[in-house]
Amino acid sequence: MSKGVAVHWRLIPQRYNLIGTECKGCGQKFFPPRQLCPNCRRSGNITEITFSGEGKIYSYTLIHVPSEGLGFMKPYAIGIIRLDEGPLLTAQIVDCKPEDLAIGKRVNSVFRKVIVDGDSGIIRYGYKFKLTE
Amino acid sequence: MDVGIVGYGVYLPKYRIKVEEIARVWGDNAENIKKSLIIHEKTVPSLDEDTATIAVECARNAINHSQIDPQNIGAIYVGSESHPYIVKSTATIVAAATSAAPDLTAADYEFACKAGTAAIQATMGLVKSKMIRYGLAIGADTSQGKPGDILEYTASSGGGAYLIGRENLIAKILDTYSYTTDTPDFWRRENQEFPSHGSRFTGQPAYFKHVIAAAKGIMKRNDLTSDDFDYIVLHQPNGKFPLKVAKILDFDKEKIEKGLITPYIGNTYSGATLLGLAQILDEAVAGEKILAVSYGSGAGSDAFIIEVTEENEKKRNKKPLKDYINQKEYLDYALYAKFKGKIKGVNLERP
Known part of the structure; x- marks a missing residue:
C-alpha cells in the first residue's frame, strides 16, 4: 500500500512537531498552519511557530464504532484540545480510562503511531494527547 | 579534551x-x-x-x-x-x-x-x-x-x-572498552516473530564471561579497583545476574542496587543499561564515579568509566x-x- 504517502510526508512537520503559523501583524496563531491571515489579509505577516503541546480538553467524545485501522483501540477518546497558545485542534487522547476524562483537564502532546497502512505499508506517526499527571 | x-x-x-x-x-x-x-x-x-x-x-x-x-x-x-x-x-x-x-x-x-x-x-x-x-x-x-x-x-x-x-x-566519560566474541546464546532469524535462546548457555559463557571481562579490562587499563567507584550499573536481563557479577567483581551490594531497576520494570533490552545509568545520574553528585557495563547477546560488552560533574547538580533532570x-x-x-x-x-x- 502506498496511497497517500506523499500527503503524509508533506504533513510531517505538523504531525510530528505541531508546527503551525502566527501572524505577526495581529498575533493570532494557526494550527493547522495558514498561509494567509484572515484578519490582516494582504497586510498580514505570517511566520512559522512550534506549539508547546500543552493545553486543555475543550471537549471530547468516545468512539465505539471505530474508523478503519483503529479497531484494536475501541472505545477510544477523541478530544478537541485548546492549546495554551490559542488554537483548537482535534486529536486522540490516550493512556487513560473514559472515566478519567473531563472538560478542562490539562493535557500534553505525545508522539504515537496514528495509523498503519496494513502489513506492508508505511507507519504514520504523529501527535496524540495524554492527561498531564 | x-x-x-x-x-x-x-x-x-x-x-x-x-x-x-x-x-x-x-x-x-x-x-x-x-x-x-x-x-x-x-x-x-x-x-x-x-x-x-x-x-x-x-x-x-x-x-x-x-x-x-x-x-x-x-x-x-x-x-x-x-x-x-x-x-x-x-x-x-x-x-x-x-x-x-x-x-x-x-x-x-x-x-x-x-x-x-x-x-x-x-x-x-x-x-x-x-x-x-x-x-x-x-x-x-x-x-x-x-x-x-x-x-x-x-x-x-x-x-x-x-x-x-x-x-x-x-558527566565525563573517562574511558570506554569493549569485549566481543562469537557466542550464539540468543538470536532471532529473519521472519521469526520471537527470539530463541540457549537457556542455561545464556549465563556463564555468555552474560557473565563478557560483562566480567569488560569490567576487569577497563579497570585494569585505568589502574582502578572496585573501591574507586561509587556505583556500578550493568545490563540487567533479570534482577539476579547483576547482583552476582557485582559480588564476583568485589563491589558492595549498595553500589549495584541504585541502578538495578529490572525487578520493577523488566528487561528493557537496549534500554536496560542506559536506564540504570539514568537512575544513578538522577541523584549523583559531583566527583562520583560510575562503572557502566552493557551486554549484548551474540555476544559482547561495552564498559564505560563515568565521572559526574557539578553541572549534574545544577541541571537536575x-x-x-x-x-x-x-x-x-x-x-x-x-x-x-x-x-x-x-x-x-x-x-x-x-x-
Missing part, C-alpha cells in the same frame, strides 16, 4: 503486568520465578507505541535536559532489536521529531541489548574528533518473549537517550526515571496479549 554526557532522557510506557498474572496463565509458580529471577513486574507498550515512539520521547527529554539547539546535533544513532521497519531507519523518524534534521548523519544499530551503548561509543568518536558538535545515542526496545517461555516474565519496553558532547558536561516507574496501570494477561499482538486471527486492525 573531555567528552561526555551533556544531557539524558528516559521513557517508559505506562502499562505493567505482574509476574503473578503471567504465572497464573501458564501454570508456573510465581514465587519461585520472583525469587529465582528477582523480578516483580514489567512494562508493556501501549497499542500505539513502538521503538520509534519510545526513542522520540526519550530523545526529546534528553534535548530538553541539555538545553541545546537540536540543529547542532550532528549524528543520531538508535540501537534496538525491535526497529519498526526492517528497511527504513528509526533514526530518521527521531531526527524529524526532534527538529534535528536535516544536517546530520543518522543510522540504526543492532547488537541485541548493547546496541545503545555501541551508539554512545560511535558518537564519542565523532565528537572527540570534532567531526560533530553533539551526537544523540539512543537505546530503545519493545522486546518480544515467546508466550509460555521464561523470557516472557522479563521482556519489556523502554528507552534511554544520551546527548554526547564536549561542553557543559553533566526534570523528568527522572522514578516518575516513569511510579506512573503505572496494571493489565491482566488477556489485555497484555492484545497489546503485544499475541492474539492470532483478530478481525480488527491495530495501529
Whole structure:
C-alpha cells in the first residue's frame, strides 16, 4: 500500500512537531498552519511557530464504532484540545480510562503511531494527547 | 579534551503486568520465578507505541535536559532489536521529531541489548574528533518473549537517550572498552516473530564471561579497583545476574542496587543499561564515579568509566526515571496479549 504517502510526508512537520503559523501583524496563531491571515489579509505577516503541546480538553467524545485501522483501540477518546497558545485542534487522547476524562483537564502532546497502512505499508506517526499527571 | 554526557532522557510506557498474572496463565509458580529471577513486574507498550515512539520521547527529554539547539546535533544513532521497519531507519523518524534534521548523519544499530551503548561509543568518536558538535545515542526496545517461555516474565519496553558532547558536561566519560566474541546464546532469524535462546548457555559463557571481562579490562587499563567507584550499573536481563557479577567483581551490594531497576520494570533490552545509568545520574553528585557495563547477546560488552560533574547538580533532570516507574496501570494477561499482538486471527486492525 502506498496511497497517500506523499500527503503524509508533506504533513510531517505538523504531525510530528505541531508546527503551525502566527501572524505577526495581529498575533493570532494557526494550527493547522495558514498561509494567509484572515484578519490582516494582504497586510498580514505570517511566520512559522512550534506549539508547546500543552493545553486543555475543550471537549471530547468516545468512539465505539471505530474508523478503519483503529479497531484494536475501541472505545477510544477523541478530544478537541485548546492549546495554551490559542488554537483548537482535534486529536486522540490516550493512556487513560473514559472515566478519567473531563472538560478542562490539562493535557500534553505525545508522539504515537496514528495509523498503519496494513502489513506492508508505511507507519504514520504523529501527535496524540495524554492527561498531564 | 573531555567528552561526555551533556544531557539524558528516559521513557517508559505506562502499562505493567505482574509476574503473578503471567504465572497464573501458564501454570508456573510465581514465587519461585520472583525469587529465582528477582523480578516483580514489567512494562508493556501501549497499542500505539513502538521503538520509534519510545526513542522520540526519550530523545526529546534528553534535548530538553541539555538545553541545546537540536540543529547542532550532528549524528543520531538508535540501537534496538525491535526497529519498526526492517528497511527504513528509526533514526530518521527521531531526527524529524526532534527538529534535528536535516544536517546530520543518522543510522540504526543492532547488537541485541548493547546496541545503545555501541551508539554512545560511535558518537564519542565523532565528537572527540570534532567531526560533530553533539551526537544523540539512543537505546530503545519493545522486546518480544515467546508466550509460555521464561523470557516472557522479563521482556519489556523502554528507552534511554544520551546527548554526547564536549561542553557543559553533566558527566565525563573517562574511558570506554569493549569485549566481543562469537557466542550464539540468543538470536532471532529473519521472519521469526520471537527470539530463541540457549537457556542455561545464556549465563556463564555468555552474560557473565563478557560483562566480567569488560569490567576487569577497563579497570585494569585505568589502574582502578572496585573501591574507586561509587556505583556500578550493568545490563540487567533479570534482577539476579547483576547482583552476582557485582559480588564476583568485589563491589558492595549498595553500589549495584541504585541502578538495578529490572525487578520493577523488566528487561528493557537496549534500554536496560542506559536506564540504570539514568537512575544513578538522577541523584549523583559531583566527583562520583560510575562503572557502566552493557551486554549484548551474540555476544559482547561495552564498559564505560563515568565521572559526574557539578553541572549534574545544577541541571537536575526534570523528568527522572522514578516518575516513569511510579506512573503505572496494571493489565491482566488477556489485555497484555492484545497489546503485544499475541492474539492470532483478530478481525480488527491495530495501529
